[in-house]
Amino acid sequence: MSRKSRNVRQPRRRAVSPTLGKRSCCQLCRVPATSGKHRKATTPPTTTTHHLTTTAPATTSWRQGSTYAIGDKVTYQGVTYSCRQAHTVHDPNWTPPNTPALWSRG
Incomplete structure (x- = not known):
């Protein structure tokens, strides 16, 4: 019986990862447990609710050339007006x- 050479396919060589075969400290960072470079999981920042207090806008006298924003209060001839x-x-x-x-008055 003659021996025929078999075409045996060799597995491809892959790049060797430094963490291959080593145990990770966690799923998050995948750093080897023995490396000492553990990345701690960050916690999301706490949400603070600020209770804003609004103060009534100061009332000033109406003047030509002035710029007014919505909600500004002015007095004109003794009457208070609110900018619309x-x-x-x-x-x-x-x-x-x-x-x-x-x-508007008020």
């Missing part, structure tokens, strides 16, 4: 009683 729409006063006729789209 942010704007800058360019026209002296834009007084609070003349512009109800910009100001």
Whole structure:
């Protein structure tokens, strides 16, 4: 009987991982338990709820050339008005009683 050479497939060589065959300290970091370089699992930051207190905006006198934000309070001729729409006063006729789209009483 003649011997035929068999085509035996050799397994491929893979790159050897430094952690291959060594026990990991945990599933998270996969660092070998003996390395001393354990990465601790981080805990999510605690959520703090801040209770914001709002103070009433200070009331100032209405002036031409001023810029007002929503909620600003002004007094004009002894009456207090609240800004309904942010704007800058360019026209002296834009007084609070003349512009109800910009100001409301109160």
